[in-house]
Amino acid sequence: MSLLEAEAPEEAAGPAAEPLRRNRDFLLLWIGAGVSMLGLRAGTVAYPLLVVWQGGSPVDAGLVGFAAVLPQLLVQLPAGVAVDRWDRRRVMIACDLAGVLAMGAVAAMVLAGGLWLPLLMAAAFVEGSAALMYRLAERAAVRNLVRPEQLSAALGQNEARGQAAGLLGGPAGSGLFTLGGWLPFGFTALAHLVALGTLLFIREDLQEAREAAPRRLRTEVAEGLGWVWEQRFMRAAVVLIAGSNLLFQVLSLALVLIVREHGGSPATIGLIGMVAGIGGVAGALGGPWFMKRLPMSAIVCGTLTAWTLLVLPVAFTTNPVLLGALWAGMSFAGALVNVVAGVHQVRVTPDALQGRVTSVFALAGSGMNSAGALAGGFLLAAWGTGHTVVGVAAAMAVMAVCALLSPAIRTSGLVATAEERAPEEQAPEERVPEERVPEEQAPEERAPEGAA
Incomplete structure (x- = not known):
C-alpha cells in the first residue's frame, strides 16, 4: 500500500498528472520488485526439490522450509524499524546484494556437486529476511512516487504483480530445476541484480526527510x-x-x-x-x-x-x-x-x-x-x-x-x-x-x- 503541497487546481492537469504507465520512477520500482518477487518464488519452490533430489530426508527439507519462513516471525518488526529509520533506497540495495550473495552461494554449492544443509538453511534465512525488508521498503516508497489520486491504482497494480509472481514463480522454479539443480537459485540471484539495477536509476527520493533521531529498537517498535x-x-x-x-x-x-x-x-x-x-x-x-x-x-x-x-x-x-x-x-x-x-x-x-x-x-x-x-x-x-x-x-x-x-x-x-x-x-x-497535512499533527x- 504522498500528499503533495497545496497547488492550484489547473496545475494538476499539467505534466505532474501523467498516467502511471508514463511515471518512469514508479515503473522502475514496479518492474524491479516484480522480478525480485518472481525470483523469490522460484527459489522457494526449489528448496525442497533440491533437498529431496540430493538425497536429503523429509526432516532436512522441513528444516530448510522452516529457515525460509522464520524471518516472518523474528525479523518482521525490526525490519519495519529499519525501513523507517534508514534511507529506503539503500535498504533495498542492501537487500538485493544480500539476496545475490545468498542465492549465488547456493548455486555455487550445487554446481560443485554438494549439499551442505547449514549453508542452505542460512541462505534461506538471509534470502527470506532480505525479501521481507525489501517488500516493506518498496510498499512504503510508493506514495512518494505517485500522486494521491493515483495511489489506489498503483497499489492495485502492485497487488496484481504479487499475484502474478505467485502464479508464475512455482512453475518457473520447478521447470528450471528439471533443467539444472542450480538454475532456480541462479535465476533468483539474477532477479536481485535486475531489481538492484532499477533502483539505481530511480531519481525521486523514496521517503520524506527524517527529522527525529534514531531511538532504541524497542521504543520504535512500540x-x-x-x-x-x-x-x-x-x-x-x-x-x-x-x-x-x-x-x-x-x-x-x-x-x-x-x-x-x-x-x-x-x-x-x-x-x-x-x-x-x-x-x-x-x-x-x-x-x-x-x-x-x-x-x-x-x-x-x-x-x-x-x-x-x-x-x-x-x-x-x-x-x-x-x-x-x-x-x-x-x-x-x-x-x-x-x-x-x-x-x-x-x-x-x-x-x-x-x-x-x-x-x-x-x-x-x-x-x-x-x-x-x-x-x-x-x-x-x-x-x-x-x-x-x-x-x-x-x-x-x-x-x-x-x-x-x-x-x-x-x-x-x-x-x-x-x-x-x-x-x-x-x-x-x-x-x-x-x-498536505503537516507531519506534526x-x-x-x-x-x-x-x-x-
Missing part, C-alpha cells in the same frame, strides 16, 4: 504498535486479517486432502492454484474500480460474506472445475480487500511510520499462517474434511457478522474520495486543491477516525 492500536479501523483490520489467514490455512490443507481422497494428483492442486491466481490478479486490478463506487465498509463486509458463501460449497464437492472456480472467487475477493486495506493504510499512516505499521499487519498475517497450519492438522484429523470446511465457513460467517456490527468497520468511509477519483469523473466544483487530525 511506537508502530501503539499507532496501529490507536486507530479504530486499524485495530479491527488486524483482527480480521489474522482470523482470515488462520482460516484459509486450514482450508488450503483441507483442499489437499479432498483432492487426494478422491483420486486427484498434485497436478490437480497446481491447476486449482493457477486458476485461483488468475482470480487474484483480476481482483487486484479491479480494486480501484470498486473503491470509486463503494464505501470501504461495504467492501470489507462484502468480502467476508463472499468468503462465507464460497467456502461452504467446498465441503460438498470434489469436482476440480468447481473447486477451481470457488478458489478463484475467494482469491478475487481477497486481492480486492488487500488493495482497499493497503490504500487506506498507506494514505493515513505518516511516512516515518510506514515500515513499522506495515510490519504489524504482516506479522499478524504470518503468525496466523503458522497457527493455521498447525490447527488445520489437528482439526482435519479429528473432524474430517467435510466437517472442518463447514466449521471454517461458520467461523467466516461469525467474522462477517462481527464486521457488520463493528462501529470501526461500519463507520469507515469511502476509500476513493474526491481526491482519489479520476479527474474526468469529478464535477468542476468537486475538484479541490490537494493539501496527530494521526486523528491526518484523517478522520475510520475514514479512508
